[in-house]
Amino acid sequence: MGILVNEGTRAIVQGITGRQGSYQTKLMMDYGTKIVAGVVPGKGGTAIEGLPVFDTVKETVDAVSPNASIIFVPAPFSEDAVLEAITNKIKTVVVITEHIPIKDSINIMAQAAKQQVTVIGPNTPGVITPGECKLGIMPSDVFTKGSVGLSSRSGTLTYEIAAGLTANGLGQSTCIGVGGDPVVGLNFIETLELFKADSKTKAVVLIGEIGGNMEEMAARYIVETNYPKPVVAYVVGRFAPAGKRMGHAGAIITGKEGTAQSKIDAFQEAGVKVAQKPSDVAVFVSRMLVS
Amino acid sequence: MIILNLIENEAKRVFLSYGIPIPKGRLIADSKQVADAAANLRAPYMVKAQVPTGGRGKAGGIIPALTIEQANEAVSRLLGSQIKGLPVKQVLIEEKLPIKNELYIGFTVDRSNRSYVCLSSAVGGVEIEETANKTPEAVVKTTVDPQLGMRSFHTLNIAKQLGYSGIQLLDLSNTILKAYRACIESDAETAEINPLVETQSGTFVAADARMVVDDNAMFRHTEYLEKQTEGLTGQEALAKKNNLAYVKLDGDIGVMGNGAGLVMATIDLLKLFGGKPADFLDVGGGANTEAIKVATEIVLADPDVKVVMVNILGGITRCDEVARGAVEALEDAEVKKPLVVRLVGTNQREGQKILEDAQVSVLKSMEETAKKAVELAAGENS
Numbered sequence: 310m311g312i313l314v315n316e317g318t319r320a321i322v323q324g325i326t327g328r329q330g331s332y333q334t335k336l337m338m339d340y341g342t343k344i345v346a347g348v349v350p351g352k353g354g355t356a357i358e359g360l361p362v363f364d365t366v367k368e369t370v371d372a373v374s375p376n377a378s379i380i381f382v383p384a385p386f387s388e389d390a391v392l393e394a395i396t397n398k399i400k401t402v403v404v405i406t407e408h409i410p411i412k413d414s415i416n417i418m419a420q421a422a423k424q425q426v427t428v429i430g431p432n433t434p435g436v437i438t439p440g441e442c443k444l445g446i447m448p449s450d451v452f453t454k455g456s457v458g459l460s461s462r463s464g465t466l467t468y469e470i471a472a473g474l475t476a477n478g479l480g481q482s483t484c485i486g487v488g489g490d491p492v493v494g495l496n497f498i499e500t501l502e503l504f505k506a507d508s509k510t511k512a513v514v515l516i517g518e519i520g521g522n523m524e525e526m527a528a529r530y531i532v533e534t535n536y537p538k539p540v541v542a543y544v545v546g547r548f549a550p551a552g553k554r555m556g557h558a559g560a561i562i563t564g565k566e567g568t569a570q571s572k573i574d575a576f577q578e579a580g581v582k583v584a585q586k587p588s589d590v591a592v593f594v595s596r597m598l599v600s
Numbered sequence: 601m602i603i604l605n606l607i608e609n610e611a612k613r614v615f616l617s618y619g620i621p622i623p624k625g626r627l628i629a630d631s632k633q634v635a636d637a638a639a640n641l642r643a644p645y646m647v648k649a650q651v652p653t654g655g656r657g658k659a660g661g662i663i664p665a666l667t668i669e670q671a672n673e674a675v676s677r678l679l680g681s682q683i684k685g686l687p688v689k690q691v692l693i694e695e696k697l698p699i700k701n702e703l704y705i706g707f708t709v710d711r712s713n714r715s716y717v718c719l720s721s722a723v724g725g726v727e728i729e730e731t732a733n734k735t736p737e738a739v740v741k742t743t744v745d746p747q748l749g750m751r752s753f754h755t756l757n758i759a760k761q762l763g764y765s766g767i768q769l770l771d772l773s774n775t776i777l778k779a780y781r782a783c784i785e786s787d788a789e790t791a792e793i794n795p796l797v798e799t800q801s802g803t804f805v806a807a808d809a810r811m812v813v814d815d816n817a818m819f820r821h822t823e824y825l826e827k828q829t830e831g832l833t834g835q836e837a838l839a840k841k842n843n844l845a846y847v848k849l850d851g852d853i854g855v856m857g858n859g860a861g862l863v864m865a866t867i868d869l870l871k872l873f874g875g876k877p878a879d880f881l882d883v884g885g886g887a888n889t890e891a892i893k894v895a896t897e898i899v900l901a902d903p904d905v906k907v908v909m910v911n912i913l914g915g916i917t918r919c920d921e922v923a924r925g926a927v928e929a930l931e932d933a934e935v936k937k938p939l940v941v942r943l944v945g946t947n948q949r950e951g952q953k954i955l956e957d958a959q960v961s962v963l964k965s966m967e968e969t970a971k972k973a974v975e976l977a978a979g980e981n982s
Binding site: 384385408409410411412414415416418419423446447448461462463464465466467468469472489491492496516518519520521522523526543545546547548549550552553554555556557558559560561564565569585586587588 | 603709711712714715716729745746747784787789814816817819820845847849857858859860861862863864865867868869871872877880882885913914915916945946965966967
């Protein structure tokens with residue numbers, strides 16, 4: 310059983326009738342994910358992809374007992390949609406939507422903490438436990454079942470690294486996109502904790518980027534807890550200019566804070582092997598799993 | 601991508617609308633307006649270039665003036681000049697405040713704590729990072745509970761820690777509370793009053809301010825819509841219009857790809873192999889032929905670009921659409937520049953064939969492609 314999402318996941322899709330929502334729902338179901346319903350206010354009683362659509366999350370709780378939700382609702386309406394899932398105590402909420410205002414995300418995370426709900430994202434490609442469940446928009450063919458846990462702030466770069474691992478015979482236990490925004494739910498430390506407790510995971514890959522200090526905090530956590538599994542890190546944005554947003558809302562160096570070098574240094578001091586280029590990741594993981 | 605910076609005068613107007621006093625002043629864009637402006641103000645004056653950057657004082661952007669003549673001279677010197685590379689189109693003439701003390705009040709997002717945080721100090725007028733480094737004990741840091749928000753009992757505590765009492769305690773506490781409301785209701789990522797001047801008569805006045813507004817919140821702040829495209833270069837404006845994330849860099853290899861992380865990784869890789877990237881361009885997810893065409897045109901139009909590297913790992917982005925867009929842009933381009941492409945994922949065969957038919961080199965891995973781009977750029981230079 311993978312962490313966060315697995316064979317027992319029963320997911321609803323909020324915003325299922327949108328272009329992305331309906332298309333990705335089909336792909337998730339093709340992968341074998343148990344999607345149990347959709348939610349779109351005003352479209353209750355209709356059906357899409359053979360799934361019942363409800364007006365509210367509360368109705369799905371009574372009708373189909375979901376334990377996860379994936380959100381494709383446009384940014385201006387996302388805060389309410391995520392809070393609705395949280396208020397209904399849906400255990401895991403994956404927020405695909407990009408461009409949610411920071412203020413809304415701060416409110417979301419405060420409520421999630423109060424209700425003990427795990428929020429992944431916003432601005433995430435989602436989570437996949439290969440062979441069991443895909444709750445996200447990632448291309449499934451680059452992932453294979455295995456023992457490497459992967460946690461990343463990026464989307465396509467995650468696919469690049471996962472494809473490299475797969476090509477080298479290194480399957481993955483669970484791959485998590487924590488999201489590219491400045492304020493996100495699940496962070497690197499929390500994913501490290503989940504991977505630590507997961508007997509399937511033998512090594513962990515962290516993919517970081519400029520902005521914030523999630524990588525530095527993860528490095529400190531690895532030292533302080535004497536982390537029991539090997540960790541490989543890859544950090545991008547080494548040549549990003551300060552004060553510019555590099556695509557992700559969260560990828561910005563402010564003053565002297567958030568540089569790639571600071572993150573790389575922190576990882577190296579923590580004994581984490583740091584890749585210089587994408588292909589290094591699979592090489593390092595291979596060596597660690599052999600030794 | 602856009603950073604929505606409010607310049608001094610704009611930020612001060614926001615704070616003023618929440619009831620925080622600002623110095624009496626006039627914004628002017630023409631040196632002919634100085635006499636009229638000064639006639640309504642009391643000397644001495646402060647003449648301040650309106651550019652969205654910190655450290656204006658050190659860069660010569662703030663000039664004190666004792667008389668109207670000096671003010672005139674200062675305005676002529678600033679208007680049309682550049683401060684830290686930014687053109688000065690407007691200056692603010694203000695009455696100089698009788699300063700007793702300078703404080704710092706700021707709000708920003710604490711990413712790791714998933715909350716806003718208030719930073720304040722009785723040592724203002726310098727950058728807060730500087731104070732935090734030199735005298736960390738002089739910075740009062742207060743986390744804002746997202747559910748409570750900032751309340752008067754929080755701001756009273758802050759004002760006390762800054763060393764005030766009696767009527768001034770209440771006044772400063774209220775000022776901080778107003779600043780907090782201005783920040784939250786404006787969807788600011790960062791809002792600063794620096795310095796907040798304690799005048800000789802004991803009142804608090806926002807002598808300088810800045811604000812960075814969250815551009816993802818524009819749907820509820822239509823008042824800033826126009827600002828989003830203000831001061832952008834042609835390429836930046838075109839990218840913004842087409843929802844592409846574009847940042848100009850100083851090298852000669854144009855870079856575009858899908859996904860911010862992948863493009864940053866491409867830039868790092870080019871550097872690692874000895875190349876010099878000319879830009880960051882993320883086409884985002886699911887870009888169609890038209891979007892790719894515009895993106896390729898933006899990169900090709902940069903006169904510094906000698907070679908373009910395209911890195912696409914298609915999922916929702918289809919390789920055939922990418923190839924078609926890139927080839928169309930190449931065909932339309934006035935100046936021919938070599939393109940090296942890495943294209944894998946959905947419909948990759950079709951995409952690769954379209955590119956090969958147009959004599960564009962297609963490679964399998966991003967590392968090979970980056971090496972090739974660096975080689976070609978070096979060749980163009982020799």
